[in-house]
Each structure stands twice: as structure tokens, then as C-alpha cells.
Amino acid sequence: MVEQVISKVLMEMMGKGIDELKAVLYCVLSGYDISEKSTELQSVDESWKEELGAFLVRKRVEGRSDGTIEQYNLHLSRMLRYINKPAKEITESDLFMYISMYKKQRNVSSVYLDNIRLVFSSFFGWLNNKGYIAKNPAAGLDPIKAEKRIKKPLSDTELETLRRKCVIKRDIALIEFLYSTGVRASELIALNRQDIDFNSMDAVVYGKGAKERETYLNAAACMHLKEYLNTRTDGNEALFVSLKAPHDRLTVSGVEEILRRLGKATGIEKVHPHRFRRTMATNILNKGMPIEEVKEILGHAKLDTTLIYCQVNKENVKHHHRKYMSA
Structure with a gap:
């Protein structure tokens, strides 16, 4: 009934201004008996709890x-x-x-x-x-x-600025790891030291839907991660931990706070874990990696999701248009 009344009002208001709204409401509502809802205490229905639990x-x-x-x-x-x-x-x-x-x-x-x-x-x-x-x-x-707003990746200059601002070995290892692997923050904090294979320069992470996938470290990520781990004296198996004793495993909010401080110190806006993921995806796509392989690295189930993450370089598009459309 409510939806029918709203539909009638909207139909009557087509092409009319706000000043005529009152007259339209009086006209439409004249055919209905309207009473205020009771404010008395109503019984609480919780019959849905079992269904919600099963869902x-x-x-x-x-x-x-x-x-x-x-x-x-x-x-x-x-x-x-x-x-x-x-x-x-x-x-x-x-x-x-x-x-x-x-x-x-x-x-x-x-x-x-x-x-x-x-x-x-x-x-x-x-x-x-x-x-x-x-x-x-x-x-x-x-x-x-x-x-729909285009979420921009970090530029090369912004990325380098963040690197140079890091004075703690953990922080430079953290941003290099995020950029190299493109992992989600939740995946990052679940990693342990033994999950990293420095010989093959890769790691296995567990993503959304408990899906396992392999991620890869570049030379910079390997070097800074080794240096960071060599400085640690704690016995925590976690890959990244807090600086203060008892050196607990970093949480998602802890990672976000580290990056937020770096962003504030450098004047770069919106520095958060997902932006490194987007930056990595965009850069490897623009350098020629097939979109299907980018999808696998990010752990996406659908290719459409990967396309949302990747911002195509317009200069590359222009170059390839000239290349493929030349006589």
C-alpha cells in the first residue's frame, strides 16, 4: 500500500515543482484513511533467528x-x-x-x-x-x-617518496612487500616467517573464500624483508610484528596506521594497503602482463574485478592504436 501511494504521488509530480507538492499530497491522500502508528510497546519478533543462523x-x-x-x-x-x-x-x-x-x-x-x-x-x-x-x-x-570514481594508483614519484621517508626497517619492508605481492592487508597479517621462500622468492597466501594462491617477491622486497627479519630478536612467528614488546602480530588496523603516518609525513593522500595492490596491478598490466595473469596474482574470481583495479596507461593505448592501425 505504501509503495502504491508513493508511486501515485511521483506520477502526479512529474513536470511539477516543489510548490505544488502540498496540493498533490492532499489530492492523493484524500482517498486514504491515515492514522498515526501506535507508540505502545510492541512484542518483539525473533522467529527469524533460526533461519539467519542456518544462512x-x-x-x-x-x-x-x-x-x-x-x-x-x-x-x-x-x-x-x-x-x-x-x-x-x-x-x-x-x-x-x-x-x-x-x-x-x-x-x-x-x-x-x-x-x-x-x-x-x-x-x-x-x-x-x-x-x-x-x-x-x-x-x-x-x-x-x-x-564511479577512478581510484588512482600511486605514481612512481609517490612510491619513491614513501620509500625514502621510511626510517624503520620494518616499514620499508612492509611497503615493498605490499607493492611486490599485491596482497590484501588481511592476507599480509596472517603470514608467518616460514611462509616466505627466499630462494624461489615467493610465498603462499590464503585469500578470500579460503583460496590458496602463490605470490611473488621482487629483489627489493626480498632484500628489505631479510634485513628486517635479521634485526628482530623476538620469538613471534608472525612475518610482521609491532615494534614494542611483546611484539605482537600486526593487525589490519596496525598496518593501516603505519601507512597513514607515512602518508601524512609525505603529504601523499590516501596511503592504505589496497592502494599498493592497485598500484602493482596497474603497473604490471601497463608493462605488458596479460590481464588473465594479473587476475591470478590478485586472486580474483572474475576478470571484471581485475579490470576495476587496473588503470590503463593512456599513452600505452595511444601507442598500440598507432601500432595496430598503421597501414
């Missing part, structure tokens, strides 16, 4: 990370508690109103909001497939459009 177990079996499972649980629990209905009674209108409220109250980006929509779609799609509900209420939710 999360399924996602864990599929190999989703703990962080991803936590995000699924957070967004779904929050939505289900707010709507306060059994899952089988939730409608597309309920979800649309919740998403609209969420955006207004939390002022989140369209990209973030669309990720929440995808979580809802996955959950209700699974319920529908398993026969828990007759219809998927999220099926009609349109993707939330967001402005």
Missing part, C-alpha cells in the same frame, strides 16, 4: 571469511529487528523503507548502501530457494547507482 552456517561452509560473516550477521540482524516481522511476511516495501531510513539516518555512501542491498538479496534468495518463504522480497530492489 550464516551456509556462508561459512562456502568459505566466507569471519569478517564477511560478521557483516552479514550485523546488517541482517539490524534489519530484521527493525522491521520486526517473521521473514516470510517481509515485503519489498518493508526493505525499501528500511534502506531509505538507513541512508537518511547514517548518511552512508551509495556504494555502501548497495552492498547492504546485496546482503538482503543473498539472504532472502537463499530463504526462497530453501522453501522458507514463497517469494523473495529483495528481488525487486533495484541496484543503487553510485558515482
Whole structure:
């Protein structure tokens, strides 16, 4: 019913200004009996807990990370508690109103909001497939459009500036390792000393979906990593640790803070782990590595994801156009 009323208002407002909104609302709403929702304490429905638990177990079996499972649980629990209905009674209108409220109250980006929509779609799609509900209420939710901004990699000058600003052996080893391997921050912090093979200059990491892949170190990454490890006197097996005792394994937030400080010290904006990943991918693509091999290095399941990471050098495009289009 709410969706029908909104649709009528929107149709009546086509080509009209804001000043006419009041008149349109009076006209449209005159055909409805409107009463304020009761503010009395309502009973709390938690019939969805078993279904949510089964869904999360399924996602864990599929190999989703703990962080991803936590995000699924957070967004779904929050939505289900707010709507306060059994899952089988939730409608597309309920979800649309919740998403609209969420955006207004939390002022989140369209990209973030669309990720929440995808979580809802996955959950209700699974319920529908398993026969828990007759219809998927999220099926009609349109993707939330967001402005696509090109996320720039670090330039050669910026990369060198960051290198020269490092006064701690751990920090130069960290940025060289990130740049050479293109690993995610979560993959980096899970590595141990024995995971590195300096002879073959590679390492095995476990990425998203518990997928194993091989990553590679260049000469600079090997050299700085060896120097860093030789300075350590702690017994922690972790590849990168904190400087202060008891020298705990670095966390994702710890890595981000190290890079944030380097960025602030050099005046370079948005220095974070993923930017080194993007920089590596862009550089090896522009130097001629096939996109399929770049995909394998990054551990992507789809080629489209790799293309998002890689910013093609326009000069290379121009050069190859002349080369292949010449008479």
C-alpha cells in the first residue's frame, strides 16, 4: 500500500515543482484513511533467528571469511529487528523503507548502501530457494547507482617518496612487500616467517573464500624483508610484528596506521594497503602482463574485478592504436 501511494504521488509530480507538492499530497491522500502508528510497546519478533543462523552456517561452509560473516550477521540482524516481522511476511516495501531510513539516518555512501542491498538479496534468495518463504522480497530492489570514481594508483614519484621517508626497517619492508605481492592487508597479517621462500622468492597466501594462491617477491622486497627479519630478536612467528614488546602480530588496523603516518609525513593522500595492490596491478598490466595473469596474482574470481583495479596507461593505448592501425 505504501509503495502504491508513493508511486501515485511521483506520477502526479512529474513536470511539477516543489510548490505544488502540498496540493498533490492532499489530492492523493484524500482517498486514504491515515492514522498515526501506535507508540505502545510492541512484542518483539525473533522467529527469524533460526533461519539467519542456518544462512550464516551456509556462508561459512562456502568459505566466507569471519569478517564477511560478521557483516552479514550485523546488517541482517539490524534489519530484521527493525522491521520486526517473521521473514516470510517481509515485503519489498518493508526493505525499501528500511534502506531509505538507513541512508537518511547514517548518511552512508551509495556504494555502501548497495552492498547492504546485496546482503538482503543473498539472504532472502537463499530463504526462497530453501522453501522458507514463497517469494523473495529483495528481488525487486533495484541496484543503487553510485558515482564511479577512478581510484588512482600511486605514481612512481609517490612510491619513491614513501620509500625514502621510511626510517624503520620494518616499514620499508612492509611497503615493498605490499607493492611486490599485491596482497590484501588481511592476507599480509596472517603470514608467518616460514611462509616466505627466499630462494624461489615467493610465498603462499590464503585469500578470500579460503583460496590458496602463490605470490611473488621482487629483489627489493626480498632484500628489505631479510634485513628486517635479521634485526628482530623476538620469538613471534608472525612475518610482521609491532615494534614494542611483546611484539605482537600486526593487525589490519596496525598496518593501516603505519601507512597513514607515512602518508601524512609525505603529504601523499590516501596511503592504505589496497592502494599498493592497485598500484602493482596497474603497473604490471601497463608493462605488458596479460590481464588473465594479473587476475591470478590478485586472486580474483572474475576478470571484471581485475579490470576495476587496473588503470590503463593512456599513452600505452595511444601507442598500440598507432601500432595496430598503421597501414
